[in-house]
Amino acid sequence: MRTARRIDELPPYLFVEISKKIAEKRAKGEDVINLAIGDPDIPTPPHVIERLCQAAQDPANHRYPESEGLPEFRHAIAQWYEKRFGVSLDPDREVLPLIGAKEGVGHIALCFIDPGDIALVPDPAYPVYSIGTMFAGGSAHYMPLLEENDFLPDLESVPSEIAQRAKILWINYPNNPTAAVAGLDFFERVVAFAEKHDIAVCHDGPYTEVAFDGYRPLSFLETPRAKDVGVEFHSLSKSFNMTGWRVGMVVGNASIVEALTRVKSNLDSGIPQAIQYAAIEALTGPQACIDEHNAIYQRRRDLLLKALDQIGLKARPPRASLYIWAKIPKDYTSLGFATTLLEEAGVVVTPGIGYGKCGEGYIRLSLTVPDHRLEEAVARLRAWHERRIS
Numbered sequence: 001m002r003t004a005r006r007i008d009e010l011p012p013y014l015f016v017e018i019s020k021k022i023a024e025k026r027a028k029g030e031d032v033i034n035l036a037i038g039d040p041d042i043p044t045p046p047h048v049i050e051r052l053c054q055a056a057q058d059p060a061n062h063r064y065p066e067s068e069g070l071p072e073f074r075h076a077i078a079q080w081y082e083k084r085f086g087v088s089l090d091p092d093r094e095v096l097p098l099i100g101a102k103e104g105v106g107h108i109a110l111c112f113i114d115p116g117d118i119a120l121v122p123d124p125a126y127p128v129y130s131i132g133t134m135f136a137g138g139s140a141h142y143m144p145l146l147e148e149n150d151f152l153p154d155l156e157s158v159p160s161e162i163a164q165r166a167k168i169l170w171i172n173y174p175n176n177p178t179a180a181v182a183g184l185d186f187f188e189r190v191v192a193f194a195e196k197h198d199i200a201v202c203h204d205g206p207y208t209e210v211a212f213d214g215y216r217p218l219s220f221l222e223t224p225r226a227k228d229v230g231v232e233f234h235s236l237s238k239s240f241n242m243t244g245w246r247v248g249m250v251v252g253n254a255s256i257v258e259a260l261t262r263v264k265s266n267l268d269s270g271i272p273q274a275i276q277y278a279a280i281e282a283l284t285g286p287q288a289c290i291d292e293h294n295a296i297y298q299r300r301r302d303l304l305l306k307a308l309d310q311i312g313l314k315a316r317p318p319r320a321s322l323y324i325w326a327k328i329p330k331d332y333t334s335l336g337f338a339t340t341l342l343e344e345a346g347v348v349v350t351p352g353i354g355y356g357k358c359g360e361g362y363i364r365l366s367l368t369v370p371d372h373r374l375e376e377a378v379a380r381l382r383a384w385h386e387r388r389i390s
């Protein structure tokens with residue numbers, strides 16, 4: 001059997017590798033605390049599950065869904081965007097439900113990238129931006145996200161011949177993995193850059209609802225003319241603890257939404273309808289759970305930041321996202337450091353290199369483990385540090 005080159009070119013998916021290592025340790029009876037994956041430990045709110053169960057009982061929801069989603073769901077998304085961000089969307093032309101944001105993020109390259117085309121991709125970044133580009137036959141031009149630039153890409157430093165050839169510009173704020181946030185001034189520069197070079201902007205924004213200290217992240221679509229140049233991916237995964245249900249959306253530019261609808265209608269048959277009804281309930285029902293979850297994450301953030309400081313790791317206190325992006329000691333690679341923490345402390349973190357070259361020198365820690373496990377992880381890290389310096 002001869003598989004396609006794209007299969008050979010695929011790097012191992014980082015989290016699959018990490019999960020394998022954890023499974024090996026657990027099979028040997030070792031207790032491992034996983035701070036690597038951003039998968040909320042808090043359950044989906046009960047009213048959302050109730051709606052899901054009710055919808056699952058209805059035979060009308062046992063049949064194929066439409067790939068463009070239920071009209072009621074598209075309306076609920078538009079309504080939520082209006083309420084949360086003051087952004088108006090036409091639910092029939094500017095909204096498309098997705099089987100989780102990852103599905104749309106991966107597929108959108110098929111709308112823009114022909115073999116040889118370029119996508120501008122941040123480094124470090126969620127790996128799917130460059131993998132989707134590669135699947136479509138294109139290549140990524142990486143834009144470093146550096147601490148001295150507050151982890152924003154320096155658009156001015158993209159060579160003009162690359163900018164001319166680029167078809168997509170990927171951005172993601174609140175950012176995974178750096179936890180950086182972006183203001184309107186940055187988004188305005190992005191719109192101007194996209195207009196100048198005729199590039200489609202794909203803003204990946206699944207973390208806008210996970211924020212601390214009263215900070216409210218922006219939607220890219222709040223930027224004047226953003227809808228002329230781009231779209232925003234969003235998700236119910238992190239906002240409503242619904243990673244397991246696989247439901248998200250892309251909103252914004254009608255031509256881009258239409259192109260992705262065409263791709264998807266040839267590849268999938270949409271989101272199970274019971275899940276769409278649950279998502280409607282999440283978006284239109286009580287929103288108090290968001291602040292409640294954020295209070296939990298904020299407490300965990302503070303606990304972890306204090307421990308990191310005590311063991312000599314520097315990290316900026318995140319204002320949003322589920323992550324802490326911490327600098328590691330100079331004498332380690334990020335993979336070496338992550339391996340050491342796993343072997344010597346039984347704590348799993350993600351090595352920064354897994355998100356790109358510019359992620360080297362950092363590790364990412366996730367806030368999605370229950371408090372008692374996080375407290376245990378912190379105790380282990382402190383004990384490991386004591387052993388190391390003694």
Ligand SMILES: Cc1ncc(COP(=O)(O)O)c(C=O)c1O
Pocket residue numbers: 038099100101102103105126172176204206234235236237243247248
């Ligand atoms: C930046 C970013 N985009 C997209 C996703 C995928 O979200 P979803 O669960 O909606 O597929 C993730 C998940 O971790 C993410 O970190």
